[in-house]
Amino acid sequence: MLRIILGTLALALSGSALAQYPTKPITMIVPYAAGGPTDTVARVMGIAMGKPLGQTIIVENRPSAGGILGPEALKNAKPDGYTIMIHHIGMATIPSLYRQPRFNPLTDFDYVGLINDVPMTLIARGNFPAKDFKEFLAYVKANKAKVTYANAGIGAASHLCGMLFMSAIQTEVLTVPYKGTAPAMNDLLGGQVDFMCDQTTNTTNQIKSGKVKVYGVTSKKRVPSLPDVPTLDEAGLKGFEVGIWHAFYAPKGTPRQAVDRLVAALQEALKDPEVKKRFNDLGTDPISLDKATPAALQAHLKAETDKWAPLIKKAGVYAD
Numbered sequence: 635m636l637r638i639i640l641g642t643l644a645l646a647l648s649g650s651a652l653a654q655y656p657t658k659p660i661t662m663i664v665p666y667a668a669g670g671p672t673d674t675v676a677r678v679m680g681i682a683m684g685k686p687l688g689q690t691i692i693v694e695n696r697p698s699a700g701g702i703l704g705p706e707a708l709k710n711a712k713p714d715g716y717t718i719m720i721h722h723i724g725m726a727t728i729p730s731l732y733r734q735p736r737f738n739p740l741t742d743f744d745y746v747g748l749i750n751d752v753p754m755t756l757i758a759r760g761n762f763p764a765k766d767f768k769e770f771l772a773y774v775k776a777n778k779a780k781v782t783y784a785n786a787g788i789g790a791a792s793h794l795c796g797m798l799f800m801s802a803i804q805t806e807v808l809t810v811p812y813k814g815t816a817p818a819m820n821d822l823l824g825g826q827v828d829f830m831c832d833q834t835t836n837t838t839n840q841i842k843s844g845k846v847k848v849y850g851v852t853s854k855k856r857v858p859s860l861p862d863v864p865t866l867d868e869a870g871l872k873g874f875e876v877g878i879w880h881a882f883y884a885p886k887g888t889p890r891q892a893v894d895r896l897v898a899a900l901q902e903a904l905k906d907p908e909v910k911k912r913f914n915d916l917g918t919d920p921i922s923l924d925k926a927t928p929a930a931l932q933a934h935l936k937a938e939t940d941k942w943a944p945l946i947k948k949a950g951v952y953a954d
């Protein structure tokens with residue numbers, strides 16, 4: 635009898651703790667370097683989601699090439715609603731790119747929802763000797779033995795874009811991997827590497843200030859915040875299109891009430907005028923609210939995993 639009463643009491647207490655969730659700061663794992671495109675989205679969203687949650691969201695960078703260590707950390711985190719992770723399209727491509735990934739995006743996590751769609755830009759160091767895409771292409775083909783491409787490792791958006799680009803122009807160049815495109819951008823600005831395809835969230839300011847050269851955007855339509863930059867399709871690379879998306883994940887087994895609160899906060903943040911403005915300025919679109927849900931993320935992840943698997947297999951790229 636006593637045991638039943640105690641059990642009921644414990645349940646009521648944990649229930650009320652959950653009803654008050656969150657009672658302390660939430661950690662958001664970012665699987666790439668600070669100051670890069672994923673980190674930027676994480677920080678904008680962290681501040682905005684903290685308001686409806688009434689708690690601070692602490693961004694914790696766990697950078698690794700390809701963003702493969704962040705999901706492993708999330709998988710091993712306590713499923714109590716106090717650790718979440720932001721990740722991008724890599725969650726759909728890593729299972730095909732790595733022979734033995736240490737997590738399965740389709741089964742090892744709980745889903746919160748999609749965040750945004752981000753186009754990418756093909757950029758080069760400021761003194762790269764090509765004024766437009768046509769000259770760029772001719773230069774890369776003629777100098778393929780010495781030109782270098784920076785990316786954030788196998789599994790990164792910049793890796794995916796570079797892989798598709800090199801296959802489209804049928805020219806391979808040396809790739810230089812980093813633990814995020816923030817450090818890659820530093821080296822591009824310093825002239826240590828030649829070019830990169832990176833998300834507008836990391837390149838817009840550098841493009842606008844003229845510190846890097848831009849040859850095209852990877853979206854079907856031009857990006858409103860970069861109206862003078864042609865699409866790569868317009869520039870001559872017919873049909874070339876790469877779109878990156880971000881989403882939030884939680885450890886498997888996170889209490890339903892906590893996930894519901896996180897989803898509500900995500901939805902609030904996507905409606906926040908500050909978020910809309912920051913995203914617009916950086917050339918990214920907040921996702922429509924119906925996609926900022928666990929079910930929509932799960933469906934999107936599955937669809938993207940199925941879409942990329944045969945393309946990656948065909949490209950024959952593997953990390954071990």
Ligand code: ASP
Nearest residue numbers: 670672790791792814815
């Ligand atoms: N999203 C990565 C970063 O934040 C870059 C990439 O995936 O290319 O650095």
